[in-house]
Amino acid sequence: MRTVADLKKGEMGTIENLSFDEIPLALMEMGCIPGKQVTLIQRAPMNDPLYISVNGSHFAIRRETAECIVLTKLLCDEI
Amino acid sequence: MKSKKNLNVALVGNPNTGKTSLFNQLTGLTQKVGNYPGITVDKKQGSSKLPNGTTATITDLPGTYSINPTSLDESIVLETLLDNDNENFPDVVIVVAEVENIKRNLLLFTQVKDLKIPTILVINMADQMERKGIFIDIEQLKEELKTEIVLISARKKEGINTLKKKLLGYKNFDTNPVLKVSDKIDKAYFEDVKARLKGFTTYKSWLLITQKEPVKFISEASKHVIENFKIDQSRLKKYQHKETIYRYQFINDVLKKTYKIDHSKAKDLRSYLDRVLTHKVFGYLIFTSILLLMFQSVFDWATLPMDFIDVTFSNLSEWAKMKLPEGVISNLITEGIIPGIGGIVIFIPQIAILFLFVATLEETGYMSRVVFLMDKVMRRFGMSGKSVIPLISGTACAIPAIMATRNIVGWKDRLITILVTPFTTCSARLPVYAIIIALIIPEDRVLGIFSLQGLVLMALYVLGFASAIISAYILNKVLKVDSKSFFIVEMPNYKLPSLKNIVLDVLEKTKAFVLGAGKIILAISVVLWFLASNGTSDFKNAETIVTEKNKDSNLPTEELEREIASYKLENSYIGVMGKMIEPAIEPLGYDWKIGIALISSFAAREVFVGTLSTIYSVGNDDEGTIKQRMAAEINPVTKEKRFNFPAGMSLLVFYAFAMQCMGTLAIVKRETKSWKWPMLQLVGMGLLAYLAAFVTFAILK
Secondary structure, eight states: OOBGGGOOTTOEEEEEEEOTTTSOHHHHHTTOOTTOEEEEEEEOGGGOSEEEEETTEEEEEOHHHHTTEEEOOOOGGGO | OOOTTEEEEEEEEOTTSSHHHHHHHHHGGGOEEEEOTTSOOEEEEEEEEOTTSOEEEEEEOOOOSSSSOSSHHHHHHHHHHHOTTSTTOOSEEEEEEEGGGHHHHHHHHHHHHTTTSOEEEEEEOGGGHHHHTEEEOHHHHHHHHTSEEEEOBTTTTBTHHHHHHHHHTGGGSOOOOSOOHHHHHHHHHHHHHHHHSTTSOHHHHHHHHHOSSOOTTOOHHHHHHHHHHHTOHHHHHHHHHHHHHHHHHHHHHHHHHHEEEOTTTSOTHHHHHHHHHTOTTHHHHHHHHHHHHHHHHHHHHHHHHHHHHHHHHHHHHHHHHHHSOSSHHHHIIIIIIHHHHHHHHTTHHHHHHHHHHHHHHHHHTHHHHHHHHHHHHHHHTTOOGGGHHHHHHTTTOHHHHHHGGGGOOSHHHHHHHHHHGGGSOOTTHHHHHHHHHHHHSOSOEETTTEEHHHHHHHHHHHHHHHHHHHHHHHHHHHOOOOOOOOOEEEOOOOOOOOHHHHHHHHHHHHHHHIIIIIHHHHHHHHHHHHHHHOBOHHHHTHHHHHHHHTTTTTOOHHHHHHHHHHHHHHHBHHHHHHHHHHHHHGGGTOOHHHHHHHHHHTTBTTHHHHHHHHHHHTTOOSOOOHHHHHHHOBOTTTOSBTTOHHHHHHHHHHHHHOOOBHHHHHHHHHHHTSSHHHHHHHHHHHHHHHHHHHHHHHHHO
């Protein structure tokens, strides 16, 4: 399972789903919606927090939250 | 009864949309910060004259990304918009959006719009559309969103008058909801909710049952119904998520038709700055440099106005002494009230300059990058990246700093930040440090460049931060507070700061200091004056007693007067108190005179200097400065200087740790709603100060 926490700096991924119970509603309200593309802009030292851009919003989340945002499987042509 | 001439307008919007800029443009200096009843959220209101002479009362509601609150501040938005009977209930709501983030901004707009209150959508930063390659079809957007739209540029004051004119027509606004999410999710369920919670629309009743904290104005019967619906948490969560998805779908569809962006035009300044400012190495170097620059400037720029204030107030005292007829009232004014006010005003330059920096860093968007860089580090110590802002602000004054903790989401993170902020070296400690350092540290240079005195001062700053962090670490281990925290921090685009916003922000925070600490400092000054100018029977008969004692020694009158004054002070109430605690503070290297200063410092630290200057100026007519008088003070037992190196160091350490600020204690009580936490600070920090000073003195002696 690939999540936002696995993205490399500058890499993009598409949100497949969010593991419901752990994800605060606020995260969806910031624009983290299935089907949307996420770009990892910057990682703080120790890979935490992560600075991402999704659905036109730019914000930082902690690694534990990023791990709950599941991305679609990589297709060959996406690499 | 609402007067017809007065229009209630509420400003709602995401943070970083320029909502506050718009509020500042609409209200200017008419704004006031008050409190919402029963809670500690600031209520910012101001008034604005509309074209036909109507006065509009503008309420700047806290910035929020959604009507569903994640913090105490944000919950005000919901409380205000749901309760029709509330005196703050708006006749019209302005939702502020911004050209670049309009998609996310519209989420909140659709939520507000569905409440059926007359709503107007304001799109800010319209002047930047062309430069950023953005095109919006306003006419069609109006139609799709069933709303009035005004394009403004709050910074450039464009569109403000158009907005004011539009507000007047609020009665004709379309109040239909933009989308009925309830039908799409589960029509039967929502109808059931609405039927059981009598008197609310579907959407309002839905909002009521999904709130973690029950909304305050609801009747007991309704509360009971709400509790029943809350049992099925997983359904509520699922529907909330669905609602958000539907809203974004709607917004995406609308924007596809009305919003175009030419990405080639968008300049990449943002990503360039982000690369540098959030860099693993440069990011921290830049942050450290900014901090150093900030503290340096505070010292450099504040000296001149502080000296000016110092001279002005002592001249004022002199002048009043001459003009007023002699007597108790005159003494109260010249020795109690005027120096008391001076003691408050003297801190304004430092506090204002520091907040000037903090406000600028926040305005430009840089502070969010600091939060990003520092979160992991701060979390080790039980705080959050957001705790950095209060800890920096604490170097000006802990009172506004503690108020700045309100946007920290988790209660435990926030509580720890509140508890440790008073360790940071606030401006009230500086005068104490300055005078003691000048007394005990030689004016040498280290390696030819660094002043030794400057290094000691810096070490005290480091000690302040270090003790804040270490106690946070301990509190994090010890405190058993259950709280969930999550961390979503917006990284806004970089902006040039607006002078108006910064000035108003600095004014507001400085006011928080003046009103929070000022009143107490003034009151204590008056009490101290009373305690020093009244005393036991020995005090009243000082003149006869001393004259009697010295009748054979043929002292000159001047010397005799000095003896009398000194005898008076010793037997004044405050002298008695100082002597009472002398046995307790002797192991720290202090005498009863320092004891008096310590007691008075428990009102606020800086009173230390004032008290000592009073103590030593009494019975000392020469022109010597307070520093010289303190340097000349001899310990009668050891025949050494009273302010020698061990005693001085012990005092520095004591002041670094002790919680000697009633203003801060009062604010902590207000913010934590309990006496438990301020008492913990008072006792805990006091014990730490005593022990640390004891050890310091014992080692250096």
